[in-house]
Amino acid sequence: MRLVAIFQLCLLAALSSGCAVVMERPALEDLGMIGVMGFDYLNPRQAKIVVTLPEPSKEAKEKTQMYKTIAAFPNEALMTLSPKSEKTMSLAQLRVVLFSEEYARKVGIREVIENLYRNPAVGDNVFVAIVKGSVEGLMGAKYENKPEINQFLNDLLHPRRDTAFHSFLTIHDTIFRLHGETSDLDLPYLEQQQGDIQITKIALFKRDKLIGFLTDREGKINQAIRARLQLPDMNFTITEEDTGKKHVEIVVDFVTSDSKVKVHGGVEAPSFQIDMKIYARVLAYTGRRDLENPDEWVKVEKDLEHELDRQGLELLKKLQKLGVEPANLTDYVRAKYHGEWHKEMAEKAFANAKFAVHTDFVVIGFGTLQTSSIEPDSMLALGRNQGMQQALGHIPLQTIQMGN
Amino acid sequence: MDKGLIEKLNTFHVIFLVQNVIIGMNLLTLPHDMSAMGYNQWWILFIIGVLAQLTLIPMYLLGIRYPNQNLYTINEILLGKWLGKLSNLVLLVYSLLTIATVSEVYIRLVQTVTLPERTVRVPLFLLVCVALYIAHGGIKAVARFCILGFFATIWLVYYLQWGLQKGIFVHIYPLLNLSMFEVLDGLREGSPAVLGYELMLLYFPYIQHQKKALRHASIGLWISVATYVAVSFTSVVYFSEWQMEHLMYPVLNLFKAVELSFLERIENFGIAIWIFLILTTISAYLWAAKISLDSILEKRRAIYFVLVGLVVSYPWRGVISLKLQAFLFEHLVIYLGYLMVLWPNLLLVIHWIRKRLGGINP
Amino acid sequence: MALWHWWRNQVQRTSPSTNQRDLTYPEDKREITKEAIQQELQDADDVIYKEFTLHGEPVTMVYVKTMVEEALLQEHVLEPLQAKKYDDPRHALPLAGELKNDELPKLLKNLLSGFSILMFPDRHLIIQINTNKIPQRSISRTETESTVLGPQDGLVESLSSNHSLIRRRIISTHLKIKTFLLGTEARVSVSILYMQNIANSENVERLIQRVRNVEFAGFVSLMELKQMIEDKPYSPFPQFAVTSRPDTAVKALLDGRVLVMMDGSPEAAIAPSSFLEMFTSPEDFYNHWSTATLLRFIRMMGMFVTILLTATYVSVLTYHPEMLPPALLTILSESRSKVPFPPLIEVLIIELVIEILREAGVRMPTKIGQTIGIVGGIVIGTASVEAGLASNILIVVVSVSALLSFLPPNFLMSNAIRFVRYGMILMAGWLGIFGQMLALAFLFAHLLSLTSLGTPFLAPVILRQWTDITDSVIRAPINYMLKRKGMTRTKNPSVRPTDEE
Incomplete structure (x- = not known):
């Protein structure tokens, strides 16, 4: 009974003292929620820091407020920025950190x-992203047809299948x-570019310094090697040697991809065996093969496999030359x-490594591509075939067709 | 009637008492504590689980020999009145230190993460108040709160999947990449995390199915170990070794990885709901400290709760030096914990000797 | 210290006392004479004393005019007595009861509740006969617990009508009704109903014990009595369920609960009951199990949402703006930018406005009440947003949580939840989401410590037995309900035979 009374008193005291503090x-509206923070090179010690906050x-x-200051660190920047704004600056809603190429x-x-x-x-x-030229220039420019810049940059850098040629690195991943x-x-x-912001390339880093670039195409292959499940569409230009047509354009929509890496040899000179398994749909095809014919179909797959093998190996060679390995x-x-393992050992191993890339490319369908060129009957057959494929899951197409 | 029963803890009560008292503050820092083991820490937890299981057996054996006595009274029976009281005093100190450590560390974390502009005093006081309220209801209230705490927090495990998605599973290899010495070191760093089941001997007389208590306590223990392994495993694949070494609260960053469309930064929420786990731990130890006072002073009084609460929530910082604090909270409490885990072995031996000599009737 | 003593005295004074006394007729027994009656009933002008002779024998008749139908008296008492000569007046009036010579307190009580007293001084005979006629409401549908399907009759203010409503549904020798007179002044009848073969006799004993121990001047409503016999009177939560529907009452009886009813109160209290039962409606059983389960989920979730939603608004806006995703952040900071109050004050104002609207609506006649609701909801809401006194998101949040707080079919529970919500909001304003979770933990700890007639209040949340799950948040198909609830600790756990005999 006594304790009940004590608790009641405590509770009363607690509740009544609650409001005053x-x-x-x-509150929310008094805070300046910095959405994007950018760093431009000024001198080795200090940076020009640009922040934007939605208004x-x-x-x-x-719709956007922009502030600039010169400081060495984000915290210091907040300190020097606060007198410039009517709001309390806060990093709680930070979404994007930009670095100029020079700074990086x-x-x-x-x-x-x-x-x-x-x-x-x-x-x-x-x-985290790298900016060509200065961050200030990029963020200060007007983009008539874009939403508010903080939101736009956040959406642009958010993981999406269409831009999955880079790794969408966040602060955590960067660290x-x-x-x-x-x-x-x-x-x-x-x-x-002309009132637009776009992701054009992939910046490669050795330790924390920028040293080179990959094109988006190389980026995609890099992601395929890293075993990202969902890849963006990709186009290939191949030469069909038996039909004699050069520059056959194939656009491929990846359904899933996977890669397995095997290592032989020791730390000093490892050799990597990379097996990629890719299921994809062909969206566009300008070659001369008859895609109705299963044998021909397999040939398209073979062509694509060769092309991917070649490009993969090329990419790895290039990375080896640069001495970085995002893969x-x-x-x-x-x-x-x-x-004990050190980063230096990894670098050394990569420098001496040998690579072999093997792709297993499975075309699971041609979409509605051939409707104009094939007979209704065979279209039905194709449709059935696709239906069966889906029912059977990811069993490679070859086995089914051999069964036929 | 439910009130007034001596044997009031049923199967679930025992399982979740053991399970939830174990999981407290340590889970938040576990991957950091064991960062010296690097990517191999997760399987060390299994070894720790086995060790804890082994030390659980003597407790059960002792408990089953004294079905109506708790550890304090067993102490007095076996060691004599004054020696028994002395050892009870040590246990009291251990309980108090545990409560102080857990609540203090937790409140500091809350303050850093969610209330950066506040002092820790008021939240600490309120936390201890609620824990006192729970403990005041007796061990059954604590047990019931443990069940609730389990269901209130277990779904947080679901959020590990964000970490697992981004994680790199190659990290778990090479397995067994540790020397014997390193494994021992890992055991030393990781073992405090499973402390909490040693309280079983205090509530043993209240257990309904004492014969099955070992099995139930083991279930509770292994639920905890499984949770630990899950979190540790996710940390291993999600973090690099550098991150585990430098992040004080890796679980916090696992929460930070979560991104829901209607809510972000759920670590605020995660840390706040962690209070259920903290409260179960604190209130169990509060109850332990209270009955220890009961037995030392040979009176049963509810006011002891308030006494214990005051001692615990009193701001230690101003009174004792930082160095002493560090010693008390980081070292002494753990050594006392080990002592408490191994204590039943000693008592069993004494029991055996005195039984041989005759003159003991529990 | 003075404050402490005062507080402790208050606590002790309002705690139920434990000394026992038979309270039915606590007054001393006295001899019955006309003078004694007149002395007791001095200044009661509606008491009529009639002296007349029947077949040459002097008779004194006493009755209370306002409680007796005089035509009834004439037809059923005087006419049979006058019709022919008798040896014993009791033969002419077979329904009459005899009073012993010293039972003055009983006589007075019965007289005042509508009995007529006939005294035959020559024979030393006093008989009483029930001629009462109390104005009473006819049985109508209940306003507070209305359902679309199922029985529509509700309990009324007359205890005997209520008994008959229940007897009609349970035609069994096992249905027991025990009646007590309660209140030192008002002497109102309180009855305890239970199924002897199902209800746990310990529960029955305990409830009877508690009811008999109550000392109070008089009760106007069962609700008052309920607060005095509940396990923890200080808790904001009702620990006994209350229903004004005979079907719910019967269902409870058949599950082995004990009912408390009071004359003059159109309700029955059900003990023991559990937290989850406060969120169930009899309609859950008239609906199919799937619909009922869905509705129960909504009600349970509604409870959590309503206590946490506005509090979360406060804590997120005040302490954790980083928790908002970009889209929400834009909307919220836009709507907040004109509001001059901090979020806590803003929320408290709007919550109080809703509460005031509700209260005003309740006290007004129905038609005016509706108008007030509409005026309040639309005009005040829109105007305060336009004036910039509150953000429009908040109006949405508060109205949703206000609506949700009315979901529990149990009115007391819905009030308790609304009370808890304010605590939650204050804690959120004080310590952010940590404060909220602390308050939630305290709330749960409190709920866990509650008991209803000695059984844990949260029993079906933490299952007493596995079969309880069939009637918890899930309402299983009726075929699966084989056992009575674990918390009733019934003598007879099976609802129906399960083996194929």
Whole structure:
């Protein structure tokens, strides 16, 4: 009974003292929610920092506020920015961090990213990207046909199948790879082109410094090697030697892809055997083969396999030359190595590595591509075939057709 | 009638008491604590589970020999009045230190993550108040709250899938990439996480099916170990070694990875709902401390709860030096925990000796 | 310290006392004479004393004019007595009862509840005969627990009508009705109903014990009595379910619960009951199990949403703006930009406005009440958004949570939830989402500590036995309900035979 009374008193005290404290705290509308933070090169110690925040007020003419300052670190920037704004600056809603190419080449992105990663107010799902020219120029420009820039950049860098040629690295992933044992960074590279912002290339990093680029096509193959399940559409130009047609264009829509990496040899000179398994639909085909005929179909697959093998190997050679490996192959070497592991060992292993790429390309259908050129009867047959495919799951097409 | 029964803990109560008291603050920091093991930490937890299971057996054996006595009274029976009281005092100190450590560390985390502009005093006080309220209901109330706490928090495991999706599974290889010494080190770092089942001897007299208590406690223990392994495994695939070493609360970052369309940054929510796990741990130890006071002072009084609560929630920081705090909260409490886990072995031996000599009737 | 003593005295004073006394007729027994009656009933002008002779014998008749139908008296008492000569007046009036000479308290009680007293001084005979006629409402449908399907009759203010409503549904020798007189002044009848072969006799005993221990001047409603016999009177949650539907009452009886009814109260209290039962409606059993399960889920989820939704609005806007996804952030900060109050105050204002509207609507006649609802809802809501006093998101949030708070069919539970919500909002404003979860933990700890007639209040959430799950958040098909609830600790757990005999 006594305890009941005590609890009641405590509760009353607690509840009655509750209201007084709260009033002064800045609520949502008093906070300047920084959405994008950009870093331009100024000198080796300091950077020009640009931040933008959405302006919620309906009366405001501009939907975005932009502030600039010179500082070494994000925290310092917040300090110097606060007197410029009527709102309390907050990094709680930070979505995108941008670095200019110059900054990434000369200073490196590590310190800034670590600084943000350490800040409990900043989330982990903040996307990182590199900008051609200056960040200030990119963010200050007018984009008539775009939504508010904070939201636009966030949406642009968000994982989507169509842009899955880079790894959508967030702050967490950046730290993961910067301090990881094997893999290197590949960040999207933004360019401003006639009132548009687009991801044009992939910036490659050695440790935390930018050293080179991959095209989006190479990026896709890189992702295929990394075993990303969903890849964007891809087009191939191949030569059909038996029909004699050159420059056959094939557009492929990947359904799923998978890759298995096997390592032979030791840490000093490993050789990688990469087996990619790809299920895809052909969306466009300009060759001369009769796709109704199963034998011919297999030939298309063979052509595509050769093409992918070649491109994969080319990419790996290029990466080896640059000395970076966004494909995370040396992790498989590490997995076989007992004892202490260092990043240097991964670099050394990659430099001495040999590669073999083998693709298993399964075309699971041609979409509605042939409707104009084939007879209604055979269309039915094709449709049935596709239906059966779906029913049987991912059994490679060849086996079914041999059964026929 | 439910009230007034001595044997009031049924099967589920025992399972979840063991399970939920184990899981407390340690889960949040576990991957960090064991970061020296790198990617091999997750299977070490199995070994820790086996070790805990082994130490559970003597507790059961002791409990079944004294079906109507708790650890405090067993101490007094076997060690004599004054030695028994002394050891009970040690156990009291252990309980108090555990409560202080768990609540303090948790409230500090809450303050850093969700209330950066507040001091820890008020939240700590309120936390202890609620824990006192639960503990005041007796061990059955604690047990019932444990069941609820389990269901209130177990679904957080679902959010591990974000970490697993992004994770790189090659990290788990090479397996067994540790020397014997490193494994021992890992055991040392990881073992405090499973402490909590040692309280079983305190509520053993209240268990309905004492014969099956070992089985039920083991189920609880292995649920905890499974949770630990799941979290540790996800951390291993999601983080790099550097991250596990440098992140104080890796589970926090696992929450941070989650992105729902209507809610983001659920680590705020995750840390807040963690309070259920903290409360179960604290209230169980509060109850333990209270009955320890009961037995030392030989009076049963509800006011002891308040006493214990005051001692625990009193801001330690101003009174004792940081160095002493670190010693108390990071070392002493763990050593006392080990002592408490191994204590039943000693008591069993004494029991056996005294039985041989005759003159003991439990 | 003074405050402490005062508080403790208050607590002790309002706690139920434990000393026992037979309270039916606590007054001293006295001899019955006309003078004694007149002395007791001084200044009661509606008491009529008639002296007349019947077949040459002097007779005194006493009755209370306002409680007796005089035509009935004439037809059923005087006419049979006058019709022919008798040896014993009891032969002419077979329904009459005899009073012993010293039973003055009983006489007075019966007289005041509508009996007529006939005194034959020559024979030393006092008889009483029930001639009462109390104005009473006819049986009509209940307003608070209306259903679309199923029986539509509701309990009324007359205890005997209520008994007959229940007797009509359970024609069994096992249905027991025990009646007590309660209240030191008002002496109102309180009855306890149970099925002797099903209900746990410990439960029955305990409830009878509690009812008999109550000392109070008089009860106007069962609700008052219920608060005094509940396990934890300080809790905001009702621990006994209350129904004004005979079908719910019968269902409870058949499950082995004990009912408490009171004369003058159109309700029955069900003990023990559980937390989940506060969220069930008899209609769940008239509907198919699938629909009923869906509705129960909605009601349960509704409870959590209603206590957490507005509080979450406060804590997210005040402490954790990072939890908002970009789309929500834009909408919210846009609508908040004109509001001059901090979120806590804003929420409290709008919540209170809703509460005031509800209260005003309840007290008004139905038609005016509707108008107030519409005026309040539309005009105040829209106007306050346009004036910038509240954000329009908040109006949506508050109205949803207000609607949800009316989902529990149990009125007391819905009130309790609304009370809890304010605590939650304050905690959210104070300590953000941590405060919210702390309050939630406290709420759960409190609910866990509650008992209803000694059985845990949260029993079906934490199952007493596996079969309880068939009638919890899930309402299983009726064929699966083989056992009575675990929490009733019934003598006879099976609802129907399960083996194929």
